[in-house]
Amino acid sequence: MAKSFPEEVLEHVFSFITSDSDRNAVSLVCKSWYEIERWCRKRVFVGNCYAVSPRILTRRFPEVRSVEIKGKPHFADFNLVPEGWGGCVYPWISAMAGAYPWLEEIRLKRMVVSDEALELISTSFCNFKVLVLSSCEGFSTDGLASIAANCRKLRELDLRESEVDDLSGHWLSHFPDTWTSLVSLNIACLGSEVSFSALERLVARSPNLRTLRLNRAVSLEKLHNLLCRAPQLVEFGTGAYSSELRPDVFSNLAGAFSGCKQLKGLSGFWDLVPAYLPAIYLTCSGLTSLNLSYATIQSPDLVKLVSQCRNLQRLWVLDYIEDIGLDALAASCKDLQELRVFPSDPYVVDPNVSLTERGLVAVSEGCPKLQSVLYFCRQMSNAALVAIARNRPNLVCFRLCIIEPRAPDYLTLEPLDAGFGAIVEHCKELRRLSLSGLLTDRVFEYIGTRGRKLEMLSIAFAGDSDLGLHHVLSGCESLRKLEIRDCPFGDKALLANAAKLETMRSLWMSSCSVSFGACKLLGQKLPRLNVEVIDERGSPYSRPESCLVEKLYIYRTVAGPRIDMPPFVWTIDEDAALR
Amino acid sequence: MSMPFEEHDYIGLSETPAMENSEKLASKGLNLKATELRLGLPGSESPERGNGLGVLKGFISGAKRGFSDTINGDSGKWVFTGNGGSDVDLGKNGALFSPRSVNGSGSEGTSLKEVVPPSPKAVHEKKPQISAVNGHGVAPAAKAQVVGWPPIRSFRKNSMAVNPPKSDEDAKLGSGCLYVKVSMDGAPYLRKVDLKTYSSYMELSSALEKMFSCFTIGQCGAHGVPLRDGMSESRLMDLLHGSEYVLTYEDKDDDWMLVGDVPWEMFTVSCKRMRIMKSSDAIGL
Numbered sequence: 001m002a003k004s005f006p007e008e009v010l011e012h013v014f015s016f017i018t019s020d021s022d023r024n025a026v027s028l029v030c031k032s033w034y035e036i037e038r039w040c041r042k043r044v045f046v047g048n049c050y051a052v053s054p055r056i057l058t059r060r061f062p063e064v065r066s067v068e069i070k071g072k073p074h075f076a077d078f079n080l081v082p083e084g085w086g087g088c089v090y091p092w093i094s095a096m097a098g099a100y101p102w103l104e105e106i107r108l109k110r111m112v113v114s115d116e117a118l119e120l121i122s123t124s125f126c127n128f129k130v131l132v133l134s135s136c137e138g139f140s141t142d143g144l145a146s147i148a149a150n151c152r153k154l155r156e157l158d159l160r161e162s163e164v165d166d167l168s169g170h171w172l173s174h175f176p177d178t179w180t181s182l183v184s185l186n187i188a189c190l191g192s193e194v195s196f197s198a199l200e201r202l203v204a205r206s207p208n209l210r211t212l213r214l215n216r217a218v219s220l221e222k223l224h225n226l227l228c229r230a231p232q233l234v235e236f237g238t239g240a241y242s243s244e245l246r247p248d249v250f251s252n253l254a255g256a257f258s259g260c261k262q263l264k265g266l267s268g269f270w271d272l273v274p275a276y277l278p279a280i281y282l283t284c285s286g287l288t289s290l291n292l293s294y295a296t297i298q299s300p301d302l303v304k305l306v307s308q309c310r311n312l313q314r315l316w317v318l319d320y321i322e323d324i325g326l327d328a329l330a331a332s333c334k335d336l337q338e339l340r341v342f343p344s345d346p347y348v349v350d351p352n353v354s355l356t357e358r359g360l361v362a363v364s365e366g367c368p369k370l371q372s373v374l375y376f377c378r379q380m381s382n383a384a385l386v387a388i389a390r391n392r393p394n395l396v397c398f399r400l401c402i403i404e405p406r407a408p409d410y411l412t413l414e415p416l417d418a419g420f421g422a423i424v425e426h427c428k429e430l431r432r433l434s435l436s437g438l439l440t441d442r443v444f445e446y447i448g449t450r451g452r453k454l455e456m457l458s459i460a461f462a463g464d465s466d467l468g469l470h471h472v473l474s475g476c477e478s479l480r481k482l483e484i485r486d487c488p489f490g491d492k493a494l495l496a497n498a499a500k501l502e503t504m505r506s507l508w509m510s511s512c513s514v515s516f517g518a519c520k521l522l523g524q525k526l527p528r529l530n531v532e533v534i535d536e537r538g539s540p541y542s543r544p545e546s547c548l549v550e551k552l553y554i555y556r557t558v559a560g561p562r563i564d565m566p567p568f569v570w571t572i573d574e575d576a577a578l579r
Numbered sequence: 580m581s582m583p584f585e586e587h588d589y590i591g592l593s594e595t596p597a598m599e600n601s602e603k604l605a606s607k608g609l610n611l612k613a614t615e616l617r618l619g620l621p622g623s624e625s626p627e628r629g630n631g632l633g634v635l636k637g638f639i640s641g642a643k644r645g646f647s648d649t650i651n652g653d654s655g656k657w658v659f660t661g662n663g664g665s666d667v668d669l670g671k672n673g674a675l676f677s678p679r680s681v682n683g684s685g686s687e688g689t690s691l692k693e694v695v696p697p698s699p700k701a702v703h704e705k706k707p708q709i710s711a712v713n714g715h716g717v718a719p720a721a722k723a724q725v726v727g728w729p730p731i732r733s734f735r736k737n738s739m740a741v742n743p744p745k746s747d748e749d750a751k752l753g754s755g756c757l758y759v760k761v762s763m764d765g766a767p768y769l770r771k772v773d774l775k776t777y778s779s780y781m782e783l784s785s786a787l788e789k790m791f792s793c794f795t796i797g798q799c800g801a802h803g804v805p806l807r808d809g810m811s812e813s814r815l816m817d818l819l820h821g822s823e824y825v826l827t828y829e830d831k832d833d834d835w836m837l838v839g840d841v842p843w844e845m846f847t848v849s850c851k852r853m854r855i856m857k858s859s860d861a862i863g864l
Contacts, residue, residue, distance in 0.1 A: 078727030135732070161734045189734060216738075270738065274776055294738055298773065300786070344739070346729045350768045354790075376729060403729050434730075460728065485727070 007032075011040045020045050039063060046070065047505050049087060049111065050530065053559040054095030065104045066130075067096065071111035073508045073553055074458075075483050077135065080510055080551070082536060084566040088112045088138075090120070091564075097124035105130035112136070113162075118143030122150035130156040140165035141190075148174035155208075156184040169194035169217075175202055184211035188237050188268065193217040196225075204229045213237030216270045221249050224256035231259045238268030241295070245275050254279040267291035267316075274301040284308035288335075291316040293342050299325040299353075307332045313369075314338040319355040319376060326359030330366025339363055340374040346403055357384035364391040372397040379410040380437055385419025389426040398423055399434035405461035405486075408438040415439055421446035424454070431478075434458040444468040448475025456481040466493040473497035483508040491518035498522055501529055506555035510534075514552055517545030522554065523572030530557050531572040532565075540570060763791050763824075763855040774847045780839055787826070791855060828853045 005013075014037055017023055027037040043066040046052060057064075071087025089111045096103055103125045113136045121128065128151045133139075141164060147157065148171055172194045175182075182202065187194065196218070203209060209230050214223075218239030227233070243249055253276065257263070263283045272295035287309045292302070293316040302321045306312070312333040319341050321329070329336065341359075345352045357380045364370060370392050380402050389395075409416055416437040424430060424447050431453055435443070439462035447454065448471035455478050463469070469489035472482065474497055482504065490513035494501075501507055501522070516533065519540075523531040533540050534551035561571040762769045770790050777783045826838040830849045838846070838853070 075727065077732045078730045079733065080727045161732065163733070298776070342735065343729065343731070346731060352771070401729050405725065405728065
């Protein structure tokens with residue numbers, strides 16, 4: 001019927017709508033809005049590379065400038081997904097090379113990126129500006145050399161924690177001398193040394209450089225050369241922060257740091273030598289983000305440092321900080337929003353540091369803006385969890401890893417059901433939760449009924465029976481991602497809640513009690529799901545249906561079963577179910 | 580049933596299941612010897628730490644068992660019996676889940692002890708774990724830990740691996756730090772200090788006081804009461820300066836010496852480890 005607004009007006013209005021979910025909502029209003037929206041969508045996020053195909057993407061959205069794609073399931077970070085599972089980006093690059101000549105940004109997470117893919121990127125998009133490879137693998141420094149050589153307009157190259165085949169450091173020299181648009185460079189994950197003089201020249205000719213994260217191989221003595229050439233830096237990651245104690249090195253460093261008046265974030269600090277810490281003291285009052293999670297220094301030094309960072313919003317640190325350091329943190333850093341405490345020696349059974357639940361309770365008491373927690377520790381109690389929940393109902397992300405699987409409340413020896421129950425009850429905005437410790441089915445009842453905004457849930461070594469999984473799948477209205485390992489959850493809960501799986505992005509279950517027969521049923525009944533069985537013992541078809549599968553990955557998709565599966569992955573679909 | 584080196588997963592299931600195992604497992608019953616949860620130190624019955632040091636009540640050794648990723652296909656049902664409740668005997672010695680018989684139930688107990696790998700060292704996995712695909716007869720190499728647990732990314736593991744806090748090596752010279760172990764009689768665990776961060780015996784002594792004060796006072800960790808009481812620290816100083824404890828160290832000749840006799844620099848170079856000894860034991864130093 002008659003349109004209320006001309007298309008141009010609607011398009012203009014839509015241009016103010018940037019969030020993906022809002023855009024998706026807009027496209028569902030009516031056909032004409034769908035059409036207008038799809039023509040003007042510039043940024044697309046694909047949460048699961050197998051949920052949709054490159055062709056579907058390029059057909060629907062012809063004018064995309066920025067793409068973000070995620071590949072492997074999260075548990076791939078912990079080696080639970082076998083090598084070769086998939087997540088290869090090449091087909092995407094190939095499709096986009098044809099469809100999006102004006103593409104400017106590619107952000108990938110947990111994908112397999114080959115040198116060929118990188119080369120294709122570098123030659124297909126003349127306006128290419130941003131490349132972020134987060135936890136990716138499959139490429140070498142040769143691929144980086146192509147990017148460096150060909151992307152004349154590159155602004156951002158971020159290799160965040162990717163696994164790079166480090167053939168040499170020469171790739172950096174491929175950036176032409178005329179290239180001055182660098183804004184952000186993160187090479188922290190690289191092992192080998194890049195040519196320092198090339199780095200120096202690069203920094204010197206990049207007046208817009210805001211973020212520079214070096215790798216471990218860059219020595220401390222040379223740092224000041226870079227910092228002096230980039231006093232406008234906002235985020236800086238050092239290399240190895242250790243050297244013989246020399247006054248000239250120290251004073252150069254301190255001088256250089258004090259020249260960087262805009263510095264808000266620091267990271268790196270491998271092999272940190274405490275004697276050199278004071279060099280950064282002058283920057284502390286401006287710091288909002290500090291990543292000391294590779295710094296093996298003890299709590300007295302950490303306390304001294306952290307107490308000066310009054311504006312700190314994010315702290316990543318090793319458990320060397322101990323309870324005593326967290327007390328200091330709680331007292332000094334009232335703006336703290338995110339805390340991550342990593343274990344210094346996670347494979348030793350006895351605690352090597354005095355970090356307990358007390359530290360976390362202290363931070364929850366003292367830091368009113370605390371929203372996001374990742375905490376590795378060796379003991380926890382229900383009382384502590386209840387205290388944390390009551391102190392911080394504004395928690396959005398709570399990930400607790402008690403190192404020993406199935407560790408109970410160390411005071412009462414009971415399961416930690418009540419504690420985690422309090423977390424989901426009080427923290428009504430909780431979106432992400434990771435459980436650990438001794439947990440029965442009861443905790444899942446709490447989570448299912450009270451975790452209304454929960455989007456991602458990670459479960460390990462927990463629960464007693466299918467009832468636990470049933471509670472989660474029949475509750476948790478907002479659940480998108482569920483990952484489970486080593487829990488006694490099986491067929492009944494899955495089959496009873498099969499429809500729920502289509503409302504979620506994905507479900508991962510490994511070392512649980514799901515039979516192949518149940519997988520077949522799911523694959524048969526729900527064609528819009530890909531039910532993938534990962535089994536390295538050989539084909540599940542060669543065993544009785546009652547046999548349990550090793551690993552199961554179920555995700556919704558409009559692209560049908562994938563065609564790039566390795567020999568140890570089977571997609572169970574309707575046809576397969578009839579075999 | 581007990582083979583000298585049988586791969587056990589972390590709850591005590593053996594990798595080579597006799598059919599009896601699987602049948603038992605198939606029944607959802609909790610009376611399963613094979614699924615006893617044992618959380619004692621390898622080689623010990625149960626940790627004898629009754630008193631107040633709640634920190635370590637039995638959180639030991641779970642991670643030390645070999646872990647088999649494979650669900651035994653043949654047995655079909657692998658039912659995990661976690662904390663069922665009824666059969667878990669929260670036994671007296673502080674062991675969390677006392678096995679049917681804490682004090683060694685013959686073959687089951689023995690084989691478990693023998694199986695625990697000798698060193699709890701981290702096995703840094705760069706490749707994902709491939710389960711024993713070739714049939715359940717082939718046990719994977721005994722591992723000190725569960726695959727992918729604790730959940731730490733490879734990048735972090737590899738970074739720490741280059742400069743790990745080694746538990747067995749006492750001193751690392753020339754790398755900018757000099758970590759030595761410090762033990763205290765009666766304390767449940769050791770600490771490590773970097774001698775290079777101190778420049779005198781005074782600094783070392785006050786650092787040690789802070790580290791070990793909670794052990795002498797006793798209840799600091801167990802009841803979650805923070806050690807803010809000024810009295811306690813001064814009490815510790817009295818203890819250390821007084822007669823109850825002495826600080827000793829093992830030098831390069833493997834002799835135990837009293838700390839403080841030689842110049843500081845000489846001490847840092849020759850000290851391999853330290854021990855805070857009860858004075859009553861220190862006769863003869």
